Amino acid sequence: MYEAGGHKCENDCIYIKHYSALQLRQIARVDPIKSPISRALFGYTNPMQNPRKNTKRMDLVKIEGLSLQALIGVYEFERHAKQRVIVDLVMHTDFSKAGATDDVTYTIDYGKVAERLGELADKCEFKLLEALGAQMSDMIFKEFAPEKIELTLSKPDIIDNADNVAITLIRERKS
Template structure:
């Protein structure tokens, strides 16, 4: 299976459990692997034969911007559901990072790998 990677996509979301986290959006970083067949695009060199990764990035950004989840687990799950709803993909791996949350850690993240239920 071929893959398209979007790495280090910065998004902003109202996310967190604590009251101080609920007053302003926070920076999150998304790394996503989109599993798909790229053979037609590789042979044709035509953009219409591949997945538009800019549209996937926009989908992720819109989910982050419009949500108010407490947990990054819930937000990551919602991002995956939105990607599956908009794009025909058999499988997605998504890592959602909250890099600015712990002063003594570089990052806190969750990672999900999901197959399309349809």
């Protein structure tokens, strides 16, 4: 038997249809941890500590298989001509306002991101994919401000008996 605010409940059951919403909230607040009304109304044991409150919304903007040309490589034979570099990018952001307003200014414009990645790859010379990835990562955070990125750079044509060679950078925005 459970009793709260003068209301009795047996076997964790209570007939809530006889109470107003205000009465139910008052009953639940008497003992929010044990109250079956709290569990029924809020789906958790303590309505004062809602685990869903203050959670950050995280949506994803993806660019997959973006083919770029870059002068990149450690070995001499790699430094004579540009090579194909494939970019896969995941940008974590909140685009709920963009979804509500249908306005691109409230999200990350993936077309502009792809354009800037292409410009960076075309103009720079690097020995390592890691260095190119670091430059791309810095540019993405400065110009597009995502919360987090996952950036994979691949050189699929560099090793004859391998399908692909790749690195992945995972970075979060500094607070």
